[in-house]
Amino acid sequence: MPTPAYITELREVWGHRPLLLPGVSGVVLRGDPGHEQILLGQRSDNGRWSLPAGIVEPGEQPADSLARELWEETRVRVVVEGLVSLIADPEVTYPNGDRCQYISMTFRCRYASGQAAVGDDESLAVGWFDLDALPADLSERGRQRIAAALSADQACAFLTAG
Template sequence: MPTPPYITKLRLAYGSGPLLLPGVCGVVLRDDPATGRQQLLLGRRSDTGRWALPAGIVEPGEQPATTLVRELWEETRVVVTVERLAWVVAQPELVYPNGDRCQFITSVFRCRYVSGEAAVGDEESSAVDWFDLDALPELQTKERDAIDTALSERQECRFEV
């Protein structure tokens, strides 16, 4: 994903040391118009080629849910309504090829599709598509955990302790 300008400025002053960053992730659901089956929105990441949940970084002045709605539109051309916060989790540290280190504190939201045709909206994805819940492509464990948590009957937010 492109680096927001404020993080680029931080990196100039701070270097490649670890940054703690607020992230958002969306588990977006809809009922397939043809079959009525529940589907999940995924994007194929341009950097890794892997299917993943839409996600982004909260920028200064934004609320996390607002960030997610913005990111979903920018990346997938889909409009959603946020239903609930499902999980707040500290992800493992990431080290980028340039040596920059960061750790995301991710808020995973369950969302409901409102409108729009799923399509690539920016350079972060090479494909965007809906998948039946019982026919998902290979996903990383963190994606599966987010999906399982958002789909659970549990109404309260999940926290790790």
Template sequence: MPTPDYILELRRVYGQGLLLLSGVCGVVLRDDLGPGGQHLLLGRRADTGRWSVPAGIVEPGEQPATTLVRELLEETRVLVLPERLAWVVTDPELVYPNGDRCQFVTSVFRCSYVSGEAEVGDEESSAVGWFPVDDLPELNEIQQRRIARALTDDDRCRFET
């Protein structure tokens, strides 16, 4: 899904200044793909070419877990069940190629696979796939930390201080 309409409207009024936005991402685990234990769902971002956990922006009136389910289905064609909130963190500021600035307060959910075949569902990803948890492609530090927090056996949500 492209940039939500309400953000485009904010940009028309506010310009390229820093927007604080609510984001979600899902660390989706599946253990029925045969040898290799658990597998993790990743998407290759069309804008950067980097692998990441699927993510999205919470829209007005939407609950974060609902956003997550919607975004994952749109982006990966996979239906998930959010199991727990693993981490809430303010990510570093992003500056997009067009000069727009934003910063996300991201809710990281640990999710289980329900159904669907992983495939590219929209223009935000160039590839989607399942990877053994112990053999992931190169990921940046933010993605590694999101995954590590969700993979812990600690059921408590973590917060940065």
């Protein structure tokens, strides 16, 4: 998906200076407890496997935004079960010089329907992975988000500066 129009319009005024943006990602599970699989996408920008993710657009609720992003990217429909992690990610600088920091909301989701497939140009591949056979290039941040979704503790994970 191209950069949303509202961000392009902000960049016309704000330039490359940092934008604080609401991000969503989903830990999508299917199968029986103890034998679950997780949905991942292989990113087209860097070739690495990651959790499906995107940004909340104006007028959207975060959980609805995630469900939309999941459908667009993976062709999978989900039931969003709960917020499992809320953190500020480190600032990112894109090749064009744009700087962003995402306030990242990670949701645990249950598979509802659909055949996992590449739905847009943000992914090279989409697939289901056994929890004990995750891709080696899955980031530590992605692994932490998965751990939060699988935790028996139902409280949302967050970080503090202290």
